[in-house]
Amino acid sequence: MxxxxxxxxxxxxxxxxxxxxxxxxxxxxxxxxxxxxxxxxxxxxxxxxxxxxxxxxxxxxxxxxxxxxxxxxxxxxxxxIGWVPQERNIFKSLTVEENLTAIAVPGPWDLARIYRMFPRLQERRANMGNQLSGGEQQMLAIGRALMLNPxxxxxxxxxxxxxxxxxxxxxxxxxxxxxxxxxxxxxxxxxxxxxxxxxxxxxxxxxxxxxxxxxxxxxxxxxxxxxxxxxxxxx
Missing domain, CATH: 3.40.50.300 (P-loop containing nucleotide triphosphate hydrolases)
Known part of the structure; x- marks a missing residue:
C-alpha cells in the first residue's frame, strides 16, 4: 500500500x-x-x-x-479531499438531487450509486434540504461528498x-x-x-x-x- x-x-x-x-x-x-x-x-x-x-x-x-x-x-x-463537516452544510434551498449533482465530479461515485447506497435519498430526491430529518441530512452530506469522487x-x-x-x-x-x-x-x-x-x-x-x-x-x-x-x- x-x-x-x-x-x-x-x-x-x-x-x-x-x-x-x-x-x-x-x-x-x-x-x-x-x-x-x-x-x-x-x-x-x-x-x-x-x-x-x-x-x-x-x-x-x-x-x-x-x-x-x-x-x-x-x-x-x-x-x-472529500469533507463531511459537523454542521453538514447542505444546501437547504435545493432538492436532494440538486444537492448531489451541484458540485459532482465525474467518476465511479455517481447518482445511481449514491441512491443504491442511500435508498432513502432516492425516495426523497425531490425534497428540499430543509425538509429532511437530521439523519437524512447526514446521509445527504455523505452522499454529496462522495459525488466529488474524493x-x-x-x-x-x-x-x-x-x-x-x-x-x-x-x-x-x-x-x-x-x-x-x-x-x-x-x-x-x-x-x-x-x-x-x-x-x-x-x-x-x-x-x-x-x-x-x-x-x-x-x-x-x-x-x-x-x-x-x-x-x-x-x-
Missing amino acids: SELLKVERIVAGYGEAKVLKDIDLSLEQGQALALLGRNGTGKTTLINTIVGHTRRFAGRIWLNGADITGFKPHQRALAG KVLLLDEPLEGLAPIIVQELMRILSDIIRDEGLSVILVEQNARKALSITHNAVVLERGSVIHASTAAQLLAQDEKIDTLLAVSQH
Whole structure:
C-alpha cells in the first residue's frame, strides 16, 4: 500500500491561537483511520486544517505525493479531499438531487450509486434540504461528498445527535464504504469503540498533540487503555 495523505509537523489554529502542535499523521491508500480524543483536543481543527480552513503556522500536507499545503479549500476538494463537516452544510434551498449533482465530479461515485447506497435519498430526491430529518441530512452530506469522487473522505462526527436506528444504518454504510469500497477515510467520532470497529488504525489527540497511535484492533482490545486515553467510560 502507498501513502495517500501525509500531515507533516503541522502547527495550526485560529487567529493567533495555536491548537495543533507538531502533528504528524499518515494515511495509506484504502485504509481508514479513527481520529479520537476528548472534546477540545484538536480533532476538528486537524480535519479543518487538512481541508484548508485554519491558519497554518508550520508544516506541510501531501496528497498522493503532491504538496497541497498552499492550496485553497476548493483546490483541495478538486485535488481529492472529500469533507463531511459537523454542521453538514447542505444546501437547504435545493432538492436532494440538486444537492448531489451541484458540485459532482465525474467518476465511479455517481447518482445511481449514491441512491443504491442511500435508498432513502432516492425516495426523497425531490425534497428540499430543509425538509429532511437530521439523519437524512447526514446521509445527504455523505452522499454529496462522495459525488466529488474524493481520494480521501474526512468525516467529522457523522453520528452525532442521531437516533440509534439511524446510527446503526450509517455505521453499516460507513463500514461498506471502508471495507467493501476501499475508500480512504479519516473518521472523527466520540464513541471510540464504534469508530475502532470499522477502521484499520487509530490516533488519539490530547491538547493538540498525538498521544497514541496503533492499529484499531490493538486499541479496541484494550478497554482500560481506551478509557484512560479518553478519560471517560464508553461501555
